[in-house]
Amino acid sequence: MHAVAQWSVGVRRHLGPGGDVFTGAGGTVVTVSGAKGGVGATLTAIQLALAAQASGRSTALLDMDLQTGDVAAYLDVQFRRSVVDLAAINDISPRVLADAVFRHDTGLALLLAPGEGERGEEVSDRSARQIVSALRSRYEVVVIDCGAQLGGAGAAAVEMADTALLVTTPDVVAVRGAKRAVRMWDRLQIRKAEETTVVVNRHTRSTEIQPRSSGRSPARPSPPPWSPPTSRSSRPWWTRAACTNWRTRAP
Numbered sequence: 001m002h003a004v005a006q007w008s009v010g011v012r013r014h015l016g017p018g019g020d021v022f023t024g025a026g027g028t029v030v031t032v033s034g035a036k037g038g039v040g041a042t043l044t045a046i047q048l049a050l051a052a053q054a055s056g057r058s059t060a061l062l063d064m065d066l067q068t069g070d071v072a073a074y075l076d077v078q079f080r081r082s083v084v085d086l087a088a089i090n091d092i093s094p095r096v097l098a099d100a101v102f103r104h105d106t107g108l109a110l111l112l113a114p115g116e117g118e119r120g121e122e123v124s125d126r127s128a129r130q131i132v133s134a135l136r137s138r139y140e141v142v143v144i145d146c147g148a149q150l151g152g153a154g155a156a157a158v159e160m161a162d163t164a165l166l167v168t169t170p171d172v173v174a175v176r177g178a179k180r181a182v183r184m185w186d187r188l189q190i191r192k193a194e195e196t197t198v199v200v201n202r203h204t205r206s207t208e209i210q211p212r213s214s215g216r217s218p219a220r221p222s223p224p225p226w227s228p229p230t231s232r233s234s235r236p237w238w239t240r241a242a243c244t245n246w247r248t249r250a251p
């Protein structure tokens, strides 16, 4: 966590507002972070990426849960290259990027976390910015699984995201974790609280925390920006893709 704070202070001091964050034309970046481990961040990221790909958008899924990333395990993929292979490269060419990416049967491009978790430290916040920029200049949608532990690379990704999702479950510990994360991102100027979208996963009528118990009514989920204009089903793709017991709310 020290690294994140240091990163935030360093970036502000040296680069001023906006920094060297890529803001030009390019794909939509969606980060998915967990309020704590096990709340469903990876499943959410995978479902979103698969749905975006199925909607006809070229989509990449980046596993930025650098130490414990398990996208490869979920999708039953074995591939020797990972995001770490791009960490030391200053100018990521389309060819270098293509070599590092695994193409899943669904067409989804996967940039995996390293098999050896300790190598995740090689991905600095600067490399993360370059990797995300390279991905968004090549793909229409870039979904990033940032896991529950925020490091410098994940902080850089959350800052660059067009949409930053924070997944929680409706129990006291996870909701407290979500509040803590939203406030920390705000304090460190990674992301304003009102620009973070909290996704309540595994919500049912019998869960510990109900929307009303916190004194606010749930906001209606709004579709992500890449929602296709037409769909065969009357329900939009992102509700079909999402687990049916999802709720999204402002923090």
Ligand SMILES: Nc1ncnc2c1ncn2[C@@H]1O[C@H](COP(=O)(O)OP(=O)(O)O)[C@@H](O)[C@H]1O
Residues within 6 Å of the ligand: 034, 036, 037, 038, 039, 040, 041, 042, 043, 044, 147, 201, 202, 243, 245
């Ligand atoms: N909405 C859901 N319905 C059923 N199972 C879920 C749901 N969300 C997550 N899970 C399960 O919970 C476990 C943790 O999910 P995961 O996405 O790996 O969490 P995280 O990435 O936040 O640690 C997995 O076994 C996953 O299949």
Ligand SMILES: [Mg+2]
Residues within 6 Å of the ligand: 041, 042, 043, 065, 070, 147
């Ligand atoms: Mg995970």
